[in-house]
Each structure stands twice: as structure tokens, then as C-alpha cells.
Amino acid sequence: MLFEKIVFGPIKSRRLGTSLGVNLLPKGNKICTFNCIYCECGFNSINIKEAKYPTVEEVKFALESRLNEMQQNNEGLDTITFAGDGEPTMNPFFLEIIEETIRLRDFYFPLAKISVLSNATMLNNERVFEALKMVDNNILKLDSVNEETVKIINQPTNPNFSIEKTIDTLSKFNGKLTIQTLFFSGVFNGKHFDNTTEDEVSAWLSVLKRICPKSVQIYSLDRKTPAEGLQKASKEKLQEIGERVRTLGFETIVVE
Ligand code: SF4
Numbered sequence: 001m002l003f004e005k006i007v008f009g010p011i012k013s014r015r016l017g018t019s020l021g022v023n024l025l026p027k028g029n030k031i032c033t034f035n036c037i038y039c040e041c042g043f044n045s046i047n048i049k050e051a052k053y054p055t056v057e058e059v060k061f062a063l064e065s066r067l068n069e070m071q072q073n074n075e076g077l078d079t080i081t082f083a084g085d086g087e088p089t090m091n092p093f094f095l096e097i098i099e100e101t102i103r104l105r106d107f108y109f110p111l112a113k114i115s116v117l118s119n120a121t122m123l124n125n126e127r128v129f130e131a132l133k134m135v136d137n138n139i140l141k142l143d144s145v146n147e148e149t150v151k152i153i154n155q156p157t158n159p160n161f162s163i164e165k166t167i168d169t170l171s172k173f174n175g176k177l178t179i180q181t182l183f184f185s186g187v188f189n190g191k192h193f194d195n196t197t198e199d200e201v202s203a204w205l206s207v208l209k210r211i212c213p214k215s216v217q218i219y220s221l222d223r224k225t226p227a228e229g230l231q232k233a234s235k236e237k238l239q240e241i242g243e244r245v246r247t248l249g250f251e252t253i254v255v256e
Pocket of ligand 1: 038
């Protein structure tokens with residue numbers, strides 16, 4: 001499923017309420033610094049170097065038109081959410097777009113939140129880090145803290161990607177972030193993985209203590225995946241992990 005427009009929705013989200021989506025990726029293509037084997041947008045479709053991203057003006061025009069229309073129609077809005085067909089922080093104008101979005105939100109829907117769903121691979125870019133500090137819901141992916149597991153399930157496109165360095169940077173948000181983790185198991189390219197094992201979960205919990213997020217979101221597979229034969233984590237397993245996170249004192253949402 002790929003988005004044809006920069007602004008889409010609003011849709012009802014269980015986690016975010018009434019959410020107006022913004023897609024900052026090149027139209028009709030999925031592009032990401034990860035290539036997750038469960039990605040509902042499919043595998044990456046174009047070379048990162050060939051990508052042409054929407055500009056600040058294009059995003060501003062599309063977003064303002066929709067917000068204006070929603071305000072005229074007395075529609076409710078809980079959040080403006082940057083998600084879409086890949087990694088939103090790859091857009092080179094991400095910081096300026098967030099600044100513009102804050103201005104538009106303050107004018108049209110001052111009570112709405114701004115949310116970003118990111119895979120946290122661009123945090124070493126200072127402009128991206130600054131932009132994420134400015135949003136209300138900075139939701140960052142951490143599916144595993146094991147380098148080998150990350151390589152199998154998230155398939156970083158940068159061969160030098162390091163989950164350990166990413167975790168260090170996540171700690172620098174001083175708790176102003178939400179960690180999002182998808183639990184599942186399977187075999188991909190002949191390699192077995194399972195991020196619900198005791199080793200995986202206990203290492204992940206230790207890292208949560210280092211990062212101290214304001215909340216944690218846990219979920220499993222929900223839609224068709226590009227890789228075959230992946231196994232959902234059971235509801236019981238998700239609840240059990242959620243309970244362990246709550247015991248550490250973090251607000252936890254388990255999406256079954
Ligand atoms: S990080 Fe998100 S958009 Fe990128 S491949 Fe993974 S699931 Fe898809």
C-alpha cells in the first residue's frame with residue numbers, strides 16, 4: 001500500500017486518535033534506510049540516491065489546504081502524523097517542514113499534537129535530532145538491541161549501521177521519546193530469528209532502563225508482509241512483555 005498524496009486521512013488510530021497523515025517520501029515509491037521484512041509498504045522500491053522528495057512549499061500547501069478544510073467543516077483532529085511510505089526524516093527539508101507544521105498546527109488546531117514515526121537511523125544528523133526534539137510524540141523504532149537480529153529483521157541499508165550507537169543517541173532525548181517495538185519470529189534468507197526470547201527481551205528491557213522513554217508501544221504483525229512465513233507474537237506474549245515494561249515504571253501500550 002503506497003500513498004499517492006502528501007497529506008492523507010484523517011484516519012482513526014488506536015494509538016493516536018484522529019490522525020492526519022503526512023508522507024514526506026517520493027510519490028508512489030517506498031524508500032527507507034531500513035528494509036524491514038514486515039514493512040506494510042513492501043521492500044524498498046527505488047535507489048535512495050534517485051529520490052526526489054516533496055519540498056517545504058509543497059508540504060506546506062498540501063497541509064494548509066487540508067487543515068483549512070477540516071477547520072471549516074468543524075472536524076476534530078488529535079494529531080498530525082509523519083509516517084507514509086518509508087522513513088520521514090530522510091526528507092532533506094525535514095527540520096523546516098516540522099517548523100512549518102508547528103506554525104500551521106498552532107494556527108488551525110492548537111490542541112492537536114504532532115507525531116513522527118521514525119526508525120531512528122538518522123539521529124546522527126543534528127537537524128533531524130533537533131526536529132524530533134520539537135515534536136509532541138517522537139515515536140522511535142527499536143525492534144531488537146541485538147545487532148544480528150536487527151540485520152535480519154530491519155535490514156539497514158547502511159552497512160555501518162550500529163544499534164549500539166543508535167541506543168546511545170536515543171538516551172540523549174532525556175526521556176522525550178516513545179519506543180515502538182514489533183515482536184515476531186520466523187526465518188528469513190535461511191536465518192532464524194525471534195525477538196521474543198528471554199535473551200532478546202531481557203537485553204531490550206535493560207536498554208529501556210538506559211533510555212528512560214516516556215512510553216513504550218508494543219505490537220505484532222497486523223497486515224500482509226513482503227517476506228513470507230513470519231509468525232505473529234501471541235497476545236499472551238505481548239501482554240507478558242508489556243507487564244515487564246510496566247514493572248520498570250514506563251507507561252506501556254500493548255496493541256494486540
Ligand atoms: S522502518 Fe518503517 S518504513 Fe522503514 S522499512 Fe521498516 S517498517 Fe518500513
